[in-house]
Amino acid sequence: MNRQKAQLLLFTLILINLSSCVAKKEFDALFNEKTNLETENAELKEKLEIAEEKISRLEVQVEEFKSKSEVLQKDLDFLQEQFNTVQGEYERVNQLYKNLLNNSNELSTDLAQQQQRLLAIQDDLEIERKKNLELAEDLAKREARVAELEKLIADKEQAVQQLKRRVTDALLNFDEGELKVEVKNGKVYVSLAEKLLFGSGSNKVDEQGANALKQLANALKGNSEINIMVEGHTDNVPISRTSQYMNDNWDLSVMRATSIVRILVSNGVNPEAITASGRGEFSPIELNNTPENKALNRRTEIILTPKLDELFQILETY
Structure with a gap:
């Protein structure tokens, strides 16, 4: 604004100094030019005010964005920390899973072996059960013979x-x-x-x-x-x-x-x-x-x- 006023004052002095020697035609041309400049200046002033208003709004938005950015950065830092924690927990759990998987394979192998042993034991038990049945039958026969023998001896x-x-x-x-x-x-x-x-x-x-x-x-x-x-x-x-x-x-x-x-x-x-x-x-x-x-x-x-x-x-x- 100061710059524009200085230019206008300088221009006025020049016109005064030259007014005596400048023809009216030139005066009119200069006046038109002055008018145009004033119009242009007014437009520029208006545009400047609009621009300044936009700048003010943008500065507010910038401040808002800065505040939001700081909040978002904090959130990002917190999320990064959470991510690092979760990542560590994931790695720990993943290692546990691998260990469990290995143990599961070992347990599966051991379970298969135990099942084979159980089947063998069941087979042995079935054999023993049959033997016991045979022994029980034989014992019953022997008891009957003993009873017969005891009766015969008593007789x-x-x-x-x-x-x-x-x-x-x-x-x-x-x-x-x-x-x-x-x-x-x-x-x-x-x-x-x-x-x-x-x-x-x-x-x-x-x-x-x-x-x-x-x-x-x-x-x-x-x-x-x-x-x-x-x-x-x-x-x-x-x-x-x-x-x-x-x-x-x-x-x-x-x-x-x-x-x-x-x-x-x-x-x-x-x-x-x-x-x-x-x-x-x-x-x-x-x-x-x-x-x-x-x-x-x-x-x-x-x-x-x-x-x-x-x-x-x-x-x-x-």
């Missing part, structure tokens, strides 16, 4: 006791010193003293002994479920007389047993179920050191044994 024991009572009842009229009936090891033992059956050194049964044997035969005959062993025994005193058929106590014990067998068989005892044997002096029940003990050793034992064919058949199945 045999009962039969032995019944046989003992039957024999005892048949020989009630004889003294205990002459004979004795007892059960040992599941067998009935009828022990007959020498004085009841034989004279000293003789193998011939006397009348009293024959009567006892007949009563015993009546109790035994018809019973097909027993085996009978007639076993002769002596003391350790050698026989006083020898012969072609009797050389020692052993021969004497056997011949006495044979004599008893013949009487039993002749009175109805099954000969297929009876056996004669002699033990001589070699199975004493007492030491041969007194006359009383020697008398006890001179005896004949009739051993009655229940047949155990059924029992043996059961045992053979085990």
Whole structure:
């Protein structure tokens, strides 16, 4: 604005100085030019004001943009910081994922191995289950056999006791010193003293002994479920007389047993179920050191044994 005023003043002075020597035509031209300049100046002034107003608005906008820019920069810095944090977290999580992936592969391999082991164990369990079933079936069969065996043994024991009572009842009229009936090891033992059956050194049964044997035969005959062993025994005193058929106590014990067998068989005892044997002096029940003990050793034992064919058949199945 100052510049324009100075130009205008200078121009005015020039016009005054030249007015006297300038023709009117020139004056008019200059005046028109002045007018044009003033018009142009007014337009320029108006444009300048408009420009200044625009500049003011732009400066305000610039300040606003600067403020916004600062806020945006702060936001950008914050977001960058957040991004860096998230990026670090992502890298950490990604590493964890890779580790988990590796572990997952290892776990998958281990799981496959464990599944194979489990299948093998299941196969083994199935085999063991079948074995257990077989064992259970076998055990049930064995228990049934044991029960059958126990019943058979109980029946045999009962039969032995019944046989003992039957024999005892048949020989009630004889003294205990002459004979004795007892059960040992599941067998009935009828022990007959020498004085009841034989004279000293003789193998011939006397009348009293024959009567006892007949009563015993009546109790035994018809019973097909027993085996009978007639076993002769002596003391350790050698026989006083020898012969072609009797050389020692052993021969004497056997011949006495044979004599008893013949009487039993002749009175109805099954000969297929009876056996004669002699033990001589070699199975004493007492030491041969007194006359009383020697008398006890001179005896004949009739051993009655229940047949155990059924029992043996059961045992053979085990």
